[in-house]
Amino acid sequence: MTALLQSLEPLVATLRAEGYTVVGPRERDGAIVLDVIDSAAQLPSGWGVQTGPGVYRLRRRGDRAVFGHSAGPQAWKRFLHPPRERLWSADRRPDGSFTVTEPDDPPPRYAFLGVRACDLRAIAIQDRVLGASAGYAARRRAAFIVAVNCTEPSPTCFCVSAGAGPGVAAGDAGADLVLTELAEPGDAEPGYVVDAHSPAGGRVLARLPQTPAPPDVVAAARAAVAAATDHMGRSLPEVDLRAMLAASLDSPHWADVAARCLTCANCTLVCPTCFCTSVTDTTDLTGDHAERWQAWASCFEVEFSYLHGGSVRTSASSRYRQWLTHKLGTWHDQFGQSGCVGCGRCIAWCPAGIDLTAEVRALASAGAEP
Amino acid sequence: MTPRPYRVVHRHEETADTVTLRLAPVGDALAAWSPGQFTMVYAFGVGEIPVSISGGSGPVIEHTVRAVGAVSRAIANAPVGTVLGLRGPFGRGWPDLPPEGDVIVLAGGIGLAPLRPVILAGLDDPGRLSVLIGARTPADLIFTAEYDRWRAAGARVLVTVDRATAAWAGPVGVVTTLLSQVPIASGDATPPPTGYVCGPEIMMRLGAEALVAAGVPPHRVWVSLERNMRCGIALCGHCQLGPILVCRDGPVVDAGSAARLLQHQEL
Numbered sequence: 001m002t003a004l005l006q007s008l009e010p011l012v013a014t015l016r017a018e019g020y021t022v023v024g025p026r027e028r029d030g031a032i033v034l035d036v037i038d039s040a041a042q043l044p045s046g047w048g049v050q051t052g053p054g055v056y057r058l059r060r061r062g063d064r065a066v067f068g069h070s071a072g073p074q075a076w077k078r079f080l081h082p083p084r085e086r087l088w089s090a091d092r093r094p095d096g097s098f099t100v101t102e103p104d105d106p107p108p109r110y111a112f113l114g115v116r117a118c119d120l121r122a123i124a125i126q127d128r129v130l131g132a133s134a135g136y137a138a139r140r141r142a143a144f145i146v147a148v149n150c151t152e153p154s155p156t157c158f159c160v161s162a163g164a165g166p167g168v169a170a171g172d173a174g175a176d177l178v179l180t181e182l183a184e185p186g187d188a189e190p191g192y193v194v195d196a197h198s199p200a201g202g203r204v205l206a207r208l209p210q211t212p213a214p215p216d217v218v219a220a221a222r223a224a225v226a227a228a229t230d231h232m233g234r235s236l237p238e239v240d241l242r243a244m245l246a247a248s249l250d251s252p253h254w255a256d257v258a259a260r261c262l263t264c265a266n267c268t269l270v271c272p273t274c275f276c277t278s279v280t281d282t283t284d285l286t287g288d289h290a291e292r293w294q295a296w297a298s299c300f301e302v303e304f305s306y307l308h309g310g311s312v313r314t315s316a317s318s319r320y321r322q323w324l325t326h327k328l329g330t331w332h333d334q335f336g337q338s339g340c341v342g343c344g345r346c347i348a349w350c351p352a353g354i355d356l357t358a359e360v361r362a363l364a365s366a367g368a369e370p
Numbered sequence: 371m372t373p374r375p376y377r378v379v380h381r382h383e384e385t386a387d388t389v390t391l392r393l394a395p396v397g398d399a400l401a402a403w404s405p406g407q408f409t410m411v412y413a414f415g416v417g418e419i420p421v422s423i424s425g426g427s428g429p430v431i432e433h434t435v436r437a438v439g440a441v442s443r444a445i446a447n448a449p450v451g452t453v454l455g456l457r458g459p460f461g462r463g464w465p466d467l468p469p470e471g472d473v474i475v476l477a478g479g480i481g482l483a484p485l486r487p488v489i490l491a492g493l494d495d496p497g498r499l500s501v502l503i504g505a506r507t508p509a510d511l512i513f514t515a516e517y518d519r520w521r522a523a524g525a526r527v528l529v530t531v532d533r534a535t536a537a538w539a540g541p542v543g544v545v546t547t548l549l550s551q552v553p554i555a556s557g558d559a560t561p562p563p564t565g566y567v568c569g570p571e572i573m574m575r576l577g578a579e580a581l582v583a584a585g586v587p588p589h590r591v592w593v594s595l596e597r598n599m600r601c602g603i604a605l606c607g608h609c610q611l612g613p614i615l616v617c618r619d620g621p622v623v624d625a626g627s628a629a630r631l632l633q634h635q636e637l
Contacts, residue, residue, distance in 0.1 A: 088372050090414065090455075097396045097453045098414060100372040133605055249612075249634045276607030279600065283415030290415035297607070304608060305598050308438040312597065318636035326610060333613030334604075 003205060004213040005179075005192040008040035008066070011146070012113070014207050020111035020144055023079060025072065030058055032072040034079075037113070044069065051154040051344065054353030065183035065190050067114050070154035071343040075272030076119055079110050080139050081130060084295045087279065092288040107138040115147045117165030118157075118343040120174050122272030127174075128335050129275050144200060147175035151224040154344060155233030158357055162236060162342030167225040168197070176201030180221035193221040234344065234357045236328075237364045241338070245329035248363045249321065257359055258317035260352045265298035267346035267356075268323065273339045274298070299323050324359065371603060373412040373455025374398060376431065378448050384512040388436040388480060389446045390424060393454065399429035400456055405487035406463025406594060406622045409433070410602050412455030413448070417441035420599040420617075422484035423459065431456065434483035434512060460602035461621050464488050464566055464592055467495075471561035472554055474586065475501045476577045478545055478569020482512055484594055485568050489520060496524030500552045503529045504545025504569070508538045526552065545573065546580040554585050565591040567625070575632055578625035591625035612637050 005011065015022050016038065024037045027044040037043065043066035050057045051070065061068050088102045115123070123145070130136040150159070150166035159165030168178045175197040183190035193213050196202035213221075268274040278297040283290045297304055299322045305312035313319050331339035340356075347355045380392035400409065403423050411433060412418040419441045425432035437446040448454060464484075467473060473492050477485050482503055492499040501520060505511045508531050517527050528548045530541040541548065554563050565581040567574050574593045581591045597609040597616040604618035612631050614620060623631075631637060 090373075092414060096451060097375045097377070098455070100455075102372060130605060132603060246613075249637065275605075277601075278606070278608070279418075281412070281415060281417045287415060299607070299610070305610075307596060307598055308442075313636045315636055322610065322637075325612075330610075330613040334615055 002213040002218050003194050003210040004217060005194055005208060005210055007189055010208045012040045014204055015111040020109050022111045022113055024113035032069045034074045049154060051156045051348040053347050053355045054350055056348045062185045063183040064187060065181055067148045067181045068152055070157055071345050073270055073349055076112055076115060076123060077126060077272055081126060081136055081275060084293060087292045087294050090290040107142045109142045111144040113146045115145050116150045117168045118159040118341040119272055120147050120168060120172055121164035121341045124174050125273045125339060126275055145175050147178045149180040149225045151228050153228050153231050156344030156347040157232055158234040158236060158344060159342035160229055160232045162340050164341040166228040177205060180225060182221060193218060236357055237361045239364050242329045242332045244364050244367055245325045248367050251363055251366055253363050253366055254317035254321045257320050260354055261316050261320050262352055263300045263316050263319055264351060265300040266349045268298040268300060270345040270349045272341060272343060371457055373457050374400060375453045376456045378450050378452045381450055385510055388434060388512055390432055390434045393431045395429050396453060400458055403459035404463045406484055407459040407461050409456045409458030411445055413441055413444035416444045424483040424486045436480050457602060460617055464622050467491055468564050472498045472563035474552060474563060474565045474581060476545060476565060476567040478504045478573035479510060480512060481569030485566055486513060488566050493523045493525060499525040501525055501527045502545055502548040506532045508535050546577055549580055549584050562587050562590055568594040588626045589624050592622050593625055593628045594621045595623060595628060
């Protein structure tokens with residue numbers, strides 16, 4: 001049954017009482033970031049964003065919506081797949097052998113508040129890629145997800161053509177509760193149409209003060225999500241991207257992108273599905289205690305493809321090609337689906353304003369020429 | 371996935387910079403390996419590198435390591451008694467030897483290491499086995515003490531070097547030149563031959579092409595690819611090579627797949 005919530009405060013309080021660390025959007029340093037909240041009052045009420053290639057600015061909205069902003073610089077992967085993580089430590093024994101100890105702390109129990117359809121898909125993609133990692137799997141199992149249907153996409157968004165949004169479909173895995181925010185100028189606080197998408201979501205919802213959502217409100221919520229479908233700022237070309245990219249590996253267009261790309265790796269850091277990591281082995285000063293730390297890595301690093309004698313991908317064009325062809329093409333070969341959800345982060349946070357959708361379009365049209 | 375302690379129980383110096391280590395588990399052994407697979411070898415506190423399995427039996431694993439960087443140097447210099455860590459075995463190795471048909475092993479430099487288990491298995495039916503070995507100089511040849519044993523068992527073992535030194539009386543030239551000395555039975559009336567190739571990337575490309583030109587069907591030529599394998603279990607992304615993750619989908623692939631992947635520079 002679809003319910004109507006007048007406030008998110010009881011939801012935050014209930015999740016906290018259930019032992020969850022609630023993480024949601026907050027306004028900080030001129031951006032909407034993801035961080036721990038202990039009250040719904042910390043959500044970015046009345047903040048929107050303006051985005052474009054290489055552009056991200058906060059703007060004031062005419063209402064008090066807390067989810068009236070599109071994807072920010074961070075993705076939920078920073079909690080499920082942390083930027084830095086100790087994998088194990090090892091201690092040398094007197095006989096020269098060693099004992100390896102894995103961290104046995106219970107995983108953090110996160111409740112994510114405000115996961116958009118694009119990011120929900122991104123979590124499902126990382127589930128498939130990283131599911132064999134014990135640490136990732138434990139954090140993922142422990143997480144509670146409050147998704148939110150997107151009603152205000154940005155000019156950099158293309159989730160519709162990526163097949164990921166803007167609404168959370170009934171068959172989309174991962175969400176426990178799904179909200180649609182209804183904010184009108186002049187309202188003291190927005191209202192939230194909410195559905196439970198899992199038994200755990202149902203149990204939490206049952207504890208919240210609510211009223212049945214009137215049919216006209218439910219219809220208005222649906223209409224707002226449907227309208228968002230028509231407000232995508234961008235789209236992917238309607239070609240078989242996997243085949244097109246596989247046929248474009250020697251395209252001169254890679255050099256064209258490389259003339260603009262700084263190989264800074266911003267796109268891979270903000271991407272909600274990029275998962276690559278490197279490890280560092282260290283010891284303390286005695287040399288008898290060692291640790292292995294894992295940290296995010298990027299295919300834009302020269303040393304990423306290092307073999308004895310030198311790296312495989314030294315040119316900027318080969319590294320951009322690796323990123324784009326993997327994201328949209330060979331991800332299918334490796335993991336059975338695309339690695340792109342259309343969130344547009346890589347476009348907004350590219351300091352050179354490189355637009356993935358435009359580059360793909362250029363490759364597609366170059367390939368289509370006789 | 372954490373490293374299991376393995377102790378160095380024997381060292382054999384192959385060349386000035388290459389050593390074969392025999393490693394025995396201190397506690398639990400890894401799962402059984404097959405020829406062509408690799409393990410991740412950890413030097414305590416220094417780092418971890420992928421190394422192909424060059425031999426061993428039961429719980430004992432042999433690794434042949436060339437000192438080219440900080441980690442491989444620490445491993446190659448490990449005295450008997452040193453405890454290293456192993457994870458694995460990982461990857462898809464060489465397909466089993468076919469029941470019949472000629473077998474040609476083409477090795478360049480330390481590329482002979484992952485082929486040694488194939489050669490040892492091939493000695494069960496040595497009359498059909500040809501082992502063609504190339505190295506930069508005579509001093510860079512590995513497993514030299516075994517060549518005569520393989521010959522004595524009945525295999526054809528041919529060795530060439532790129533650059534001869536004073537004591538070298540053998541052939542000089544790239545390893546593919548040896549193929550002309552190998553009669554390869556092919557055609558509808560005979561079981562098809564099979565080729566196994568490992569060495570530097572350019573050597574594998576040319577070697578696979580030469581085997582095909584000599585009559586080995588492309589889908590029966592196998593090469594072992596090398597990329598930056600770090601985790602071994604398809605989680606870290608470093609060993610991407612187009613559609614494949616080398617640690618999971620390789621390192622051994624058929625020559626046709628390899629040719630498609632290696633034709634694009636810096637893929």
